[in-house]
Amino acid sequence: MAGSGTAHLRGDGDSLLRVEHLLVEFPVGRSGLKVNAVTDVSFDILEGETLGIVGESGCGKSTTGRAVMQLPPPKGGRVVYDGVELTSLKGEDLRAMRPRLQMIFQDPISSLNPRRKVKDIVREGLDIWNIGDKDSRDAKVLEVLEAVGIDPANVERRPHEFSGGQCQRISIARAVVTDPKLIICDEPVSALDVSVQAQILNLLEDMKARYGLTLVFIAHDLAVVKNVSDRVMVMYLGKVCEVAGPDTLYSQPAHPYSAALLAAIPVPDPGSRPAAAASAPAARGPSRSAGRRSPSCARWRQASTWRATSRSSPERRSPSAGRPRCRSRRRSRRARPRRQSPQPLRTWRPPSTDAKKSSTSSWAASSTLT
């Protein structure tokens, strides 16, 4: 099925987290239908790496993050963390893994308990797992709070006395205090101002270096994701569109959806309106075939038309399992002739494998490029 390849996975032994064929479904009321929130997603992360996950809201990026945490456990697939298959664990065994995987949430203020003091919020993980004695816990809490830039004099305060940026720092302190190897950051800077966002992004880099963290960084802002990531995964409608290194992805997006996302970013420069960028594709990526219309050019044109169409995301009910097709097809203008044919799905042919050789990045649904 399109979007479900495993070619981008690396060797089995050296990855800290390896996710294979992840499947998450939610029931729709009592109708018996289900939403395929995440369908057959595979990725891996090496130790010390940062994987950025981008996509629109509703594309399943947060659900992927939560499924890795087993909150709730996925319907299918394997999640192997540090040699342990989390998907096979239950009850106490799974709970014992929890301090080693942590999460940072989008809304810094509502994700902290308003009735507890900051030092107690940060300390809670240590108390639950009985790590060290009382004094060493206090010392650890102060050390971590200091590392994230919270004045130790303020540890008796409660979250409402802090600004959004400071609350996000406390969330980060709370996450690193149990010495996890992997932290899943679910839109950690989306609710913050640009100036505070820069502080938090720098802080995450510092914490990564100081505590040897591996991060999964989920966000919808491509510039932010590029800034922190070693690898970027683009998701659309519960599937992987493209996995690539940030520099490759941003200079030569292989999937039209990635290109459309890039074209939609507002650039803080009045000279390059998004529409203007769409008409000047040559500067963005080299053309790949001589004598023919450059594929990057075609993608850029499409990227601009994509933005202009107001078609909302296609519905994900009524599962399409087993049908090979590109999920972004319905919003793509280039796919229109197929859409108008009476049986669109059956006239579709799987992409030829040659297309994959032309780029270092792997992508799904390369059909629109051929």
Add this chain to the structure above:
Amino acid sequence: MTQPASAPTVSTAGPSEPLLQVEDLRTHFETPRGIVRAVDGVSFTLARGKTLGVVGESGSGKTVLSRSIMGLLPKRGTIREGSVRFDGTEITELSPKEMRDFWGARMSMIFQDPMTSLNPVMKIGKQITESIRQHLDVDKKYANELGENLLRSVRIPEPEQRLKEYPHQLSGGMRQRVCIAVALACGPALLFADEPTTALDVTVQAQVLDLMATQQRERFMAIVLITHDLGVVAGRADEIAVMYAGRIVEKAPTSVLFSDMKMPYTEALLSSIPKIEHPSHTRLNTIPGRPPNLVTPPQGCKFAPRCTYVQPRCLEEDPPLMPGTQPGHEYRCWFPVGTPEGAEALARNRADQAVTGGAA
């Protein structure tokens, strides 16, 4: 669709008078901690069909400015001084009852959060036609037709169906479109958009901003676009006002602001945005410290405690709005970016920092 926009805006104003003229607007709040100077002497003019971008960090007074101009703040505990002339009428003196003729009909607002700014127990159709029935003398059937056309013009598919739905049945982007439709219903001459896309993703953000631009062209409407993201206003605004601590610290036509910024705050704000063309793991520039306390603001330049160009004079004397070399450019700084004095101040601070850093 274009005609109703100009129909109710017959006024005493001559064609040369700007649509909105704000002069020395001050909005202070009485709180137990003292008087908060949320807006402290803001002046600008906005012509018909133009867009003013207002940029600043949270707490800089952008939202209070827009609400103060519209007269949406509670009377109790609020001190509002200065003059707001809208289409030839001084509106600061008007009572809420008199303001009702302006709200919705001649000036309207789109709020940041589309999830909470619609009434959850009212159908979309009712919310759109409410102001049409209030301000325009039309019957229910015609109002519904107008509502349907509005939904179509903000590109909501199946508008006749959507009119009968409730807000929770729509996605975030769709809800923001409905909010735009509500705001445009009576064809206002002035639209305040208070962080209209902050709660939306990039693709939806681009769609919503494009939609606002189209509607602006069709209706010859002025827009005040409030945001913390310089990227959002860069391609959309004719003029940009950067706010800090309740004041405009730099104001210029968009191209001038980006090519020739004078205020260190604008520079710092721009450099803290991660750029797509930078390689990954580029260290971002941050603005140290936090916005000042608006109860007891610092003496001198309000940005001085966080500024890399700061000099002793900045801490004592408050710089006035000074005109720049290009028309329409104003800024508040003694040592502006891109001038010999500014470069000298920065070099001096860097040298001092190196000395103290080396000593420590």
